[in-house]
Amino acid sequence: AQSVTQLDSQVPVFEEAPVELRCNYxxxxxxxxxxxxxxxxxxLQLLLKYLSGSTLVKxxxxxxAEFNKSQTSFHLxxxxxxxxxxxxxxxxxxxxxxxxxxxxxxxxxxxxxP
Amino acid sequence: DTAVSQTPKYLVTQMGxxxxxxCEQNLGHDTMYWYKQDSKKFLKIMFSYNNKELIINETVPNxxxxxxxxxxxxxxxxxxxxxxxxxxxxxxxxQTQGAYTFGSGTRLTVV
Numbered sequence: 001a002q003s004v005t006q007l008d009s010q011v012p013v014f015e016e017a018p019v020e021l022r023c024n025y026x027x028x029x030x031x032x033x034x035x036x037x038x039x040x041x042x043x044l045q046l047l048l049k050y051l052s053g054s055t056l057v058k059x060x061x062x063x064x065a066e067f068n069k070s071q072t073s074f075h076l077x078x079x080x081x082x083x084x085x086x087x088x089x090x091x092x093x094x095x096x097x098x099x100x101x102x103x104x105x106x107x108x109x110x111x112x113x114p
Numbered sequence: 115d116t117a118v119s120q121t122p123k124y125l126v127t128q129m130g131x132x133x134x135x136x137c138e139q140n141l142g143h144d145t146m147y148w149y150k151q152d153s154k155k156f157l158k159i160m161f162s163y164n165n166k167e168l169i170i171n172e173t174v175p176n177x178x179x180x181x182x183x184x185x186x187x188x189x190x191x192x193x194x195x196x197x198x199x200x201x202x203x204x205x206x207x208x209q210t211q212g213a214y215t216f217g218s219g220t221r222l223t224v225v
Contacts, residue, residue: 034213036214036216038155041219042218042219043118043204043216044157044206044216045216046213046214046215049213088155102159104156104157106154106155106156107156107157109155
């Protein structure tokens with residue numbers, strides 16, 4: 001079975017500051033990794049994904065994430081946040097071999113302050 | 115065109131009632147899902163279904179049942195609604211092992 005940990009339930013940050021949202025996972029098999037964003041009262045939208053290849057992946061809205069296999073981490077970063085980035089962010093994994101569903105982390109609430 | 119659409123967006127109903135939430139995807143995906151998001155934003159898989167297999171999360175009460183008239187639809191039926199069923203329910207779809215595309219959610223309030 002897989003599990004996903006997002007240690008920070010809330011991250012307040014001032015506008016134009018950099019931010020990192022942490023994600024660690026546990027799995028006995030290889031996984032694909034994803035970050036989703038949920039804006040207030042909306043569904044989840046895919047930000048970026050890591051399937052294979054370069055461990056640094058770029059997503060929409062200026063976000064990027066780096067896969068670190070040894071640390072089983074997939075932290076999300078943005079060099080300069082905007083008010084509009086205020087949302088809930090979810091990290092998720094799914095086994096490469098298939099047969100199971102996404103496992104989501106508990107989410108991190110990013111609040112961008114003016 | 116909305117890729118994954120759910121109706122209704124809001125649903126308020128009394129305890130004991132039976133209700134349905136509809137979901138349709140126009141992406142040609144082979145698998146559809148229902149997730150429940152509780153008040154703490156935690157996402158929990160309820161069902162996954164493709165035209166071959168229905169996988170049910172064993173913790174889901176049997177008052178909840180998915181029904182798929184065809185590959186593009188996966189509706190959620192809930193019998194004898196309880197207060198604890200209040201949550202946001204998300205439908206999603208994917209190609210096998212691909213990224214999920216989510217609907218915008220149905221906020222269910224049981225009073």
